[in-house]
Amino acid sequence: MNIRTRLALQFLVLASVILGIAFAVVFMRAADFRKEEFIGRMKDRGNNAATMLLQVDEIDDRLLRKIELASPVRLPEETITIHDHADREVLRLGDQHGRSEPTSELLALIRKDGTYYSNLADRELLGFSFRHGDEEYVVIASGLDIYGRRKLKNQAQVMLATYLIGVVLIFFIGRFFAMRALSPVQRLVWEFQQIGASDLSKRIQLDNDTDELAQLALSFNDLLARLQDAFQVQRNFIANASHELRSPLTAISGQLEVLLLNPRTSAEYERALRSVLEDMHALNQLSDRLLLTAQVETGAAATGFGPVRMDEVLWVARDEVLRMDSRYRVDVMIDEVEDESDLLVNGNETLLHSMVTNLMANACKFADDRRALIFLKSSTNAISLQVRDQGPGIATEDQERIFEPFYRAKNTGGTKGHGIGLSLVKSIVLSHGGSITLDSKLGSGSVFAVTLPKAA
Numbered sequence: 001m002n003i004r005t006r007l008a009l010q011f012l013v014l015a016s017v018i019l020g021i022a023f024a025v026v027f028m029r030a031a032d033f034r035k036e037e038f039i040g041r042m043k044d045r046g047n048n049a050a051t052m053l054l055q056v057d058e059i060d061d062r063l064l065r066k067i068e069l070a071s072p073v074r075l076p077e078e079t080i081t082i083h084d085h086a087d088r089e090v091l092r093l094g095d096q097h098g099r100s101e102p103t104s105e106l107l108a109l110i111r112k113d114g115t116y117y118s119n120l121a122d123r124e125l126l127g128f129s130f131r132h133g134d135e136e137y138v139v140i141a142s143g144l145d146i147y148g149r150r151k152l153k154n155q156a157q158v159m160l161a162t163y164l165i166g167v168v169l170i171f172f173i174g175r176f177f178a179m180r181a182l183s184p185v186q187r188l189v190w191e192f193q194q195i196g197a198s199d200l201s202k203r204i205q206l207d208n209d210t211d212e213l214a215q216l217a218l219s220f221n222d223l224l225a226r227l228q229d230a231f232q233v234q235r236n237f238i239a240n241a242s243h244e245l246r247s248p249l250t251a252i253s254g255q256l257e258v259l260l261l262n263p264r265t266s267a268e269y270e271r272a273l274r275s276v277l278e279d280m281h282a283l284n285q286l287s288d289r290l291l292l293t294a295q296v297e298t299g300a301a302a303t304g305f306g307p308v309r310m311d312e313v314l315w316v317a318r319d320e321v322l323r324m325d326s327r328y329r330v331d332v333m334i335d336e337v338e339d340e341s342d343l344l345v346n347g348n349e350t351l352l353h354s355m356v357t358n359l360m361a362n363a364c365k366f367a368d369d370r371r372a373l374i375f376l377k378s379s380t381n382a383i384s385l386q387v388r389d390q391g392p393g394i395a396t397e398d399q400e401r402i403f404e405p406f407y408r409a410k411n412t413g414g415t416k417g418h419g420i421g422l423s424l425v426k427s428i429v430l431s432h433g434g435s436i437t438l439d440s441k442l443g444s445g446s447v448f449a450v451t452l453p454k455a456a
Contacts, residue, residue, distance in 0.1 A: 003185075004178045011174035016167050023159045027152075034152050035124075038145040039117060041075065042126040046141035049080050053091050054132040075143030077123070082130070083107055083138045090137065102127070102140055110138050122149065184213050192220070200228040252279050307455045308349045309340065310376060310383055317356040318374075321364060328364040329371040335378060342378040344455040347432045355428040356385070358421040359448055363389035367445070378454075382434075385450040394440040402438065425450075 052067070079094035087107050110116045110127040118125045125142040188204060195202050203224060204217040259272045311334055318330045337343060345352070363372035367389040375386040394402060403426040425448075429436045433453050440446035 004175065004182055007178040007181070008171060008175035011178070012167065012171045015170045015174070016163075019163060019166055019170075023163055027156060027159060030155055031152055034145065034148040038124060038148055039126055041073075042124065042141040042143065043128060045073070045075060045078065045143075046080055046126065046128065046139040047130070049091065049093060049141075050082055050130045050132075050137060050139050053082065054130075054137070075141075076146045078141070078143040080139070080141045083140075085136055107138050110140075111136065188213065188217060188220075195224065200224055200231060249283070252276050252283075255279075305346055305348055307344045308347050308352055309343050310345055310352070310385065310452075311343050313349065313352050313356055314374060314376060314385075317353055317360055320357055321360045321372075324361060325364070325370070327370045328361075329369075330360055330364065330374060331371070332374045332376070334376045337378050342454070343376070343383065345383055345432065345452045346455040347452070351428045351431070355425045355450070358425050359385075359387040359450075362421055363387050363391070363446075363448075366391035368392075381454055383452050383454060385452070387448045387450075388445060390445045393442040393444050394438070394446055395442055399438055399440060403436075 077094070080091070081089055081093075081102065082091040083102070084090050087104055106116070106127065111129055114129050116125075116127040123142060123144055125140065127138060127140040130137045130139045191202075191204050203221045255272055255276055259269070264272070314332050314334070318332060321330055322328055334343075360372050360374065364370050369390055371390065373386075373388040375384075375388075377384045377386075403422050426436055429450055429452070435451050437449045438446065439449070
């Protein structure tokens with residue numbers, strides 16, 4: 001069942017229940033009014049008969065019968081009886097038509113309560129007390145409310161027919177308005193279907209930006225924008241990674257082919273093998289970084305988060321960087337802390353180690369004196385790490401793209417690298433809920449500042 005039909009049915013049920021309750025209340029009120037009106041007529045007839053018989057001396061029971069028999073307001077199958085205190089029948093108007101006489105118990109009940117009403121087989125009866133002087137009489141009037149019940153029955157038929165016709169109209173009207181209300185959704189569905197993975201540049205057109213459907217369209221457009229960016233990054237990543245992987249593989253293949261062209265001396269074989277080994281190390285480092293980047297971007301590494309001491313990460317990373325090149329120097333300065341928990345962050349130790357190692361190695365690689373200065377500070381809620389160097393600096397136009405995968409600044413052409421280290425660093429920092437900034441000027445070195453939240 002589609003939403004349009006479901007909404008129409010829900011509207012039908014709700015409106016039918018409300019309409020049915022309203023009609024039931026109207027009918028019950030009409031029935032109460034008919035009953036009250038007929039009781040009033042019976043009481044007026046009884047009062048009138050008792051008054052003329054008991055209070056008008058010129059009228060006796062025979063004359064009263066003739067008067068009442070010709071009365072235009074006489075009730076259908078009307079019967080009026082008057083009883084004195086001894087339960088004797090003083091007056092009878094009309095015929096009982098085989099109905100039972102009032103019992104002493106009924107007369108006593110009327111005297112006690114003052115009034116009595118009953119309804120049996122559409123015949124209604126009203127008994128009430130009537131006082132004349134010191135004497136108390138009981139007047140019982142009964143009859144059939146033929147016209148009142150006929151009007152009530154006709155009203156019920158009209159209301160039932162109106163209800164059934166109304167239910168049918170409500171369904172079709174509800175379906176029509178549901179269709180109109182959902183027409184923007186159908187348009188959105190059609191526009192969604194026009195968007196494919198091959199072209200994510202299309203956007204949902206908005207008539208307004210205030211209702212819920214417009215908000216949905218805006219959210220979907222935002223999602224498309226993020227997907228487009230992600231697909232573009234993925235395409236760039238694949239293209240650049242293919243290029244970076246091809247370069248060392250091509251170099252290895254070329255050196256081996258040249259080596260096999262002619263017989264070589266042992267020294268030549270050794271030099272060639274060392275060059276191939278160096279390219280293999282570069283290829284292995286590149287693949288490791290690509291793997292780490294994929295883990296960070298997919299969130300797979302987040303499952304291994306736990307408390308990590310940043311000072312220990314710094315010392316381990318420092319030893320690794322010093323082993324990379326005997327010319328490298330790394331000076332680490334850590335502010336004094338009152339407790340070791342001031343240096344704890346919640347993260348993945350392998351990723352944090354990779355982040356610090358990349359920053360240290362980059363600083364040493366590009367600095368003129370091959371020296372990196374590391375500052376670790378602890379504040380109330382965060383830990384800050386600064387990596388400084390005295391290198392050539394980074395141009396302003398390069399700073400905006402330095403954290404993109406495989407992007408390298410223009411003044412790094414003579415230095416080996418793949419342009420993936422800083423993009424990996426930024427991904428690791430962001431995955432740990434931190435931030436990274438760069439302060440650099442050409443000829444004045446660079447300062448990378450990383451801020452990470454403390455472990456809770």
